[in-house]
Amino acid sequence: MVAVQRSIVAHCRSGFEAECVSDILRIATRARIELACDAVAGSALVNASCGALDNARWERALAATPPWFARSLFVGDGPHALPERDRVTPLLTIATEHEPPFRAIWLETPDTNEAKTRSGLCRRLSAPLTVAADRAGLLAPDDPRGLRLHVVFVAATRAWVGTSRAATGSPWPMGIPRLAQPHSAPSRSTLKLAEALMTFLTEDERLRLLKPGMHAVDLGAAPGGWTWQLAQRGLSVTAIDNGPLRGGVARDPLVEHLRADGLTWRPRRPVDWMVCDIVEQPSRIAALVAAWVADGACRRTIFNLKLPMKKRYAEVERCAALIGDVLSRRRLRHMLRFKQLYHDREEITGYLSRAE
Numbered sequence: 001m002v003a004v005q006r007s008i009v010a011h012c013r014s015g016f017e018a019e020c021v022s023d024i025l026r027i028a029t030r031a032r033i034e035l036a037c038d039a040v041a042g043s044a045l046v047n048a049s050c051g052a053l054d055n056a057r058w059e060r061a062l063a064a065t066p067p068w069f070a071r072s073l074f075v076g077d078g079p080h081a082l083p084e085r086d087r088v089t090p091l092l093t094i095a096t097e098h099e100p101p102f103r104a105i106w107l108e109t110p111d112t113n114e115a116k117t118r119s120g121l122c123r124r125l126s127a128p129l130t131v132a133a134d135r136a137g138l139l140a141p142d143d144p145r146g147l148r149l150h151v152v153f154v155a156a157t158r159a160w161v162g163t164s165r166a167a168t169g170s171p172w173p174m175g176i177p178r179l180a181q182p183h184s185a186p187s188r189s190t191l192k193l194a195e196a197l198m199t200f201l202t203e204d205e206r207l208r209l210l211k212p213g214m215h216a217v218d219l220g221a222a223p224g225g226w227t228w229q230l231a232q233r234g235l236s237v238t239a240i241d242n243g244p245l246r247g248g249v250a251r252d253p254l255v256e257h258l259r260a261d262g263l264t265w266r267p268r269r270p271v272d273w274m275v276c277d278i279v280e281q282p283s284r285i286a287a288l289v290a291a292w293v294a295d296g297a298c299r300r301t302i303f304n305l306k307l308p309m310k311k312r313y314a315e316v317e318r319c320a321a322l323i324g325d326v327l328s329r330r331r332l333r334h335m336l337r338f339k340q341l342y343h344d345r346e347e348i349t350g351y352l353s354r355a356e
Helices: 017-031 053-066 088-095 117-136 191-201 203-211 225-232 249-250 282-293 312-329
Strands: 003-011 036-039 045-053 072-081 104-108 147-155 160-164 213-218 236-240 255-258 269-275 296-307 334-339 347-352
Touching: 003 147, 003 160, 003 334, 017 036, 017 045, 017 053, 017 312, 045 255, 053 072, 072 147, 088 117, 088 160, 104 160, 117 147, 160 347, 191 269, 191 334, 191 347, 213 225, 225 236, 225 249, 225 269, 249 255, 269 282, 282 312, 282 347, 296 312, 312 334, 312 347
Parallel strands: 104 147, 213 236, 213 269, 236 255, 269 296
Antiparallel strands: 003 045, 003 072, 036 045, 072 160, 147 160, 296 347, 334 347
């Protein structure tokens, strides 16, 4: 594929722009591409310019090195100046330069309070732009390349435009899943585990690996948001916490609540899943989940690392190395992934699984 002048544009959580830059540079290093990154603190958007970007090489590197803090990345250009009255016509012209047809058009803003004031603009433009693009032959929902056209409004009349592929990009506009809080869940933390399962597992894997009759342990379970999520899927859950469970999950026949220390408790028999949302030093949680998997106490685990105020990327790298060292010494093949979810705050979520 011919190298062209493009930029990498990435959505992230406000305040984590530096970590998003580290993501982009890590992927670029693998792709052997030189980038110049521009990140404004608090903007929730990072762009990295490249004089000659080889799309094929970038896509291969992105598939092999998924980002930890970037919610959604796309290859594009801009920001383009747009008129106030007719934005559709120039956007169609720009779109033709990004290898149509597209499966979908996503109108987005950065995830900041200021940028959210442009959400109404995105809603108003969505239908006319989609209709015009369809009439111009720019849409093909079944196109095998899976290109999605991103239009990110950084101002009412300025927008980045580019594309991502379904195989390597986020499945959601802005990288944000729209999940409704279940009325019967005891806390909003249940959405964090729901998003983690959607992020780390395919639909087929969720059906295969989260079946009724399986057993899970929830370390640091109170008030029960993660326990509720697992029990709703039919798993038997041992909830470990000295604190109380709240609401209906405390009476769920699939749930056994043990008042114990989640950092030291172990099951008598191996379980299918262990999940952990304990507030503790990241390295201690990393050592804990590594020991559970290495000792055969669980097959898979989803866990949260509460990040320090500084050197957050380095801390995740350190925890990844710690987990890898423990399992490598046991000669255990495994898969380890990290992602700062939309429902995460000053933290990152990990998924660790022994190889099948």
